Amino acid sequence: MTSTISIKIEFGGGLELLFNNQKSYKIEIPSLVPKDNSTDAESLSTKEKKPADVNYLIHHMRDHMLKERVELFMEKDTVRPGILVLINDTDWELEGEGEYLLKDRDEVVFISTLHGG
């Protein structure tokens, strides 16, 4: 049996509109994930593994949670410029951005600035 970690995800700045208009999610992801960030069940069991990081979380959100217009959320394997990420209330730029290794009960916030003005 694969171990999982629990992550709390929150949305701000109108980004929740892309995620079924739900502002907060609590999800379980595997603690070890494929190195190429693929999220389908087959890859999870067969491919080479790495500890779950924010990059994987973003791919997981795209594949399993996003309801519309992927181009408004992701660009070049990361979040689109203009989307801010806070990990446990700290700017993800201080935490190594997508390479931050997720821990159980981490809180990740995604805030859109794209519709600013």
Add this chain to the structure above:
Amino acid sequence: MSSCENPNTDKDALMTRRQKFDGKTKICIKCKENQGSIVVRYAVYCKSCFFPLVQTRFRKTLEPTINPTPDGPRRKALKAGGSLALGLSGGTNSTALLDLVAKTYYASRSAEDDTGKGKIRGGTEHPRNSETVWKGRPAVCYVEVCGAFPTEEDRIESIRNIVNRYTDANFEFVPLRLEDAFDPSWWQSIGGGDLTTSARSLGLALTNEDLLLVDATPQCTSLEALRAYLASLPTKTAFYSAIQILIRLLLLHTAAARKASHLLLGTSLTSLSINLISGIAQGAGFAVAAEAKEEWTPRLDSSSSTIRVIRPLRDVGMKECAIWNWWCGVPVAGKCRSMYGGGASAIGALTRDFIVGLETDYPATVSTIARTCSKLSPKEGIHSVCILCERPAQYGIQEWKAQISIRSYHNASGAVTGNTRPPHLSEDEIASLTKSDPYDSSSSSPLHSLTPHLCYACHTLLTSRSSRGTAALTSAQESDKVTLPLWTRSTLDHLNQHHASATSISSLPKWKMSQSEMREQIKDFLLPDEG
């Protein structure tokens, strides 16, 4: 970038990303004690130092402009000449601005006393603790754009709920609609005055670059007039820019009607840079200074004083605004997605994507754009104010445009009204081209054309066709008479009346005459040819 190998010769070479913050530690650079929580242009700040940082930048931009005379002893007496109007779009920046204004100038003293353990925070001279800086009740104006996008829902009520959260500030919510720009009852309600019969139906023929003024259909509703106006614009870029101009003018006229001395807009450093580059790309380089700071006086109402349009967040990035909202728990309604997320091929959207991407990779570059643009000033003085966007216009735009533009035969009449003569046309051909104006004889107004009253950017907005031939081009040709926004009609009406009193010039022909015609005009004064 720390490594710059050539990826063409060395396939394994990767450009390593630059670290997003200076220094080796993640300790706040201000208090030098706490762990940092946010990176602002390579500098690390903790959460408790972040709030004063943003608030100081906000006040540093706004407060020197509050008093009518800027060089007065401002710290002791902040007293504006009129009331306050604030433009709210529902987006990240303007929501942060609303929160900052409410907390800095309208927070209740009792609430502060509670948190400050009996002491008045900020001292007795702090603007929060003195009487309100602006006269009267502050207005928060929101322009609903769903009229231009039929699939979008009306968001006035959700914006109203956000404004009503600030009970201490007692903001007056002023909802506007884009179609108000064509609604005579709105125009009267803000004291715009009555228009003459001819001005009421004043429209525009977009068939050539002269933009002839014609009688349009006055029976349609304001919403139909708005949609016809937007549908007639030749490009997607023009469509989105025209909406921005309408929003800006609706806010300015509303502020003027409320005797406001200041109109605050939520333009952040990021959006200022976007506006600057996008404006320059669309030909608005002459008014580049107005993007950061402008003063506007209503043309027709002599009793109104000048309104200062201030962007207090112009030193604060979009990231800081978003984090401010999040950490303060301020709900963000989000802007209209069709307006600000759509139009992927429009110059505005392309510039936004470019600048936002640039800010993510190289945060300091965006402030460099704004700072560089703040040093620009036009070579020549202001000639007039554009009748459409009410921003400064330069002298001799059409003459210059006639010299630099490649024109088709279709637009030849516009091209030859200047001093240039296309070499392949004879003088008689030019004369016949310039006279073949379908509206010239029917128009009763002495002001025939809108073109001389426009700035370069607005003339380009109305006339520049896409090289690809868009669908909008077809619709523009089909409905070639569109009604104009009311402030444009009103100003034209005003100019018309002035013009009528000095008619001698208007009786002269407007086109270039051929030599034979000139000879005909002055034949009585010519001496007979000798010999």
